[in-house]
Amino acid sequence: MSMLIFERSSAGRRLSILPEKPVEIEQYIPSECLRRQDLDLPQLSENDISRHYTELAKRSHGVNDGFYPLGSCTMKYNPKLNEAMAVLPGFCDIHPLQPLASIQGCLQVMAEAQKYLAEITGMDAVTLQPGAGAHGEFTGLLLIKAYLHSQGQLARNKIIVPDSAHGTNPASATMAGFSVINVPSDEEGYVDLDLLQAAVGDDTAALMLTNPNTLGRFDKNILQITKIVHDAGGLCYYDGANLNAVVGLVRPGDMGFDVVHLNLHKTFSTPHGGGGPGSGPVGCKSFLAPFLPGRLAMEEEDGTYGWLLPEQSIGDVKAFYGNFLVAVKALSYILTLGADGLAAAASQSVLNANYLMKQLSASYDMACDGLCMHEFVMSLEKLKQQTGVSAMDVAKALLDYQMHPPTMYFPLIVHEALMVEPTETESKETLDQAAQAYLEIYRRACSDPESLHKAPQTTPVGRVDEVGAARNPRLKFGD
Numbered sequence: 520m521s522m523l524i525f526e527r528s529s530a531g532r533r534l535s536i537l538p539e540k541p542v543e544i545e546q547y548i549p550s551e552c553l554r555r556q557d558l559d560l561p562q563l564s565e566n567d568i569s570r571h572y573t574e575l576a577k578r579s580h581g582v583n584d585g586f587y588p589l590g591s592c593t594m595k596y597n598p599k600l601n602e603a604m605a606v607l608p609g610f611c612d613i614h615p616l617q618p619l620a621s622i623q624g625c626l627q628v629m630a631e632a633q634k635y636l637a638e639i640t641g642m643d644a645v646t647l648q649p650g651a652g653a654h655g656e657f658t659g660l661l662l663i664k665a666y667l668h669s670q671g672q673l674a675r676n677k678i679i680v681p682d683s684a685h686g687t688n689p690a691s692a693t694m695a696g697f698s699v700i701n702v703p704s705d706e707e708g709y710v711d712l713d714l715l716q717a718a719v720g721d722d723t724a725a726l727m728l729t730n731p732n733t734l735g736r737f738d739k740n741i742l743q744i745t746k747i748v749h750d751a752g753g754l755c756y757y758d759g760a761n762l763n764a765v766v767g768l769v770r771p772g773d774m775g776f777d778v779v780h781l782n783l784h785k786t787f788s789t790p791h792g793g794g795g796p797g798s799g800p801v802g803c804k805s806f807l808a809p810f811l812p813g814r815l816a817m818e819e820e821d822g823t824y825g826w827l828l829p830e831q832s833i834g835d836v837k838a839f840y841g842n843f844l845v846a847v848k849a850l851s852y853i854l855t856l857g858a859d860g861l862a863a864a865a866s867q868s869v870l871n872a873n874y875l876m877k878q879l880s881a882s883y884d885m886a887c888d889g890l891c892m893h894e895f896v897m898s899l900e901k902l903k904q905q906t907g908v909s910a911m912d913v914a915k916a917l918l919d920y921q922m923h924p925p926t927m928y929f930p931l932i933v934h935e936a937l938m939v940e941p942t943e944t945e946s947k948e949t950l951d952q953a954a955q956a957y958l959e960i961y962r963r964a965c966s967d968p969e970s971l972h973k974a975p976q977t978t979p980v981g982r983v984d985e986v987g988a989a990r991n992p993r994l995k996f997g998d
């Protein structure tokens with residue numbers, strides 16, 4: 520068991536880079552505001568600190584360590600080039616309050632990122648302000664609400680959400696003050712058109728469609744879906760967090776959608792996870808653009824760049840310009856791949872997922888038949904009934920094969936679900952190794968189920984008490 524940094528502390532040990540007292544603090548801060556006791560910080564040498572964090576880093580698994588097919592998260596390799604762009608001093612060492620004349624390049628980056636993302640989604644305007652996917656959903660729904668209210672359509676207060684939607688969709692609709700109507704999927708995993716027709720009406724504000732949906736399927740009836748909703752007077756929202764499967768190939772705007780959000784921290788080259796900065800830009804058709812949140816970067820007539828607050832703006836949804844450096848990486852990614860490269864990445868992600876799905880379907884049951892998009896969902900319900908080995912056991916066993924488990928128990932509409940998203944950045948060799956591991960685990964489930972209940976055996980931490988951790992969390996040192 521590794522130690523906490525506080526346990527490594529030894530009184531008096533430190534790294535002395537700075538002089539003891541660089542300024543006479545008392546000169547600047549009123550004495551009653553000064554700390555009376557020293558902060559209880561760990562006392563370590565630089566060497567101790569470096570070793571501590573290196574040890575912790577070795578105990579975790581990232582995209583740089585190995586296969587990481589976490590469904591719905593697009594944990595792909597992000598080119599280092601885009602990181603290098605985002606740390607250029609002209610992008611990093613700026614302040615949001617400095618004069619516009621001194622940040623012309625940054626405004627240009629934002630204006631161009633907005634333009635390309637609008638082109639990619641088939642929308643007329645884009646805001647970069649939302650900080651994540653769910654935040655983009657919330658923003659998009661506020662746009663819809665502001666528009667409906669401007670039209671006097673106050674009775675339109677329901678959002679229709681298919682049961683194959685990402686869980687954030689109904690949550691965002693509720694947060695935005697709507698009530699949610701759930702529409703079940705049909706046998707093949709598509710929106711049931713008859714049930715959708717029955718659900719729409721004078722109270723429909725909008726439909727929120729996750730596409731490809733959480734089963735990894737592109738809804739083949741998508742044009743009929745948007746028509747049914749529009750004919751009933753509602754708007755159509757596209758959850759574009761899964762855009763990696765279709766970027767450069769089809770555009771939500773061409774399929775009848777009025778609003779879309781993207782996850783730059785999935786599709787567009789920002790590492791995803793660990794709660795790091797993300798970005799969930801929202802694109803919309805021109806009739807919704809007057810309501811967009813603050814600070815749209817724009818090119819003025821004289822060729823300089825400034826920013827614009829749309830006339831009927833819903834206000835700021837985040838401070839200043841959103842997570843600007845994420846937009847820098849996205850623009851760098853878009854420009855280096857080009858239109859053909861983006862489309863090729865999407866096609867490869869779909870090919871990789873189907874290649875792996877085909878191999879695994881030799882043993883595992885898939886949640887639905889036919890081709891998948893960038894990810895697929897397996898159901899281990901039968902395996903569990905026959906052997907007692909659960910989706911959790913399989914996920915834990917994969918850790919012993921040096922790979923990250925897939926997403927577990929999601930989507931909720933599939934029992935004992937495992938959701939696998941290999942991404943376009945994995946080689947055929949990696950996919951073949953992964954397939955071997957999954958198939959070997961399946962054989963072990965049939966011959967020696969007990970060994971899987973005890974997995975993982977080779978990781979620094981074995982099977983953890985997840986119920987205990989959730990029910991009786993120890994959140995602070997010393998508890």
Ligand SMILES: *Cc1c(COP(=O)(O)O)cnc(C)c1O
Nearest residue numbers: 591651652653685687729760761
């Ligand atoms: C990841 C995801 C979201 C939520 O994005 P966050 O950035 O985690 O808020 C929404 N919808 C889908 C389909 C997603 O995969």
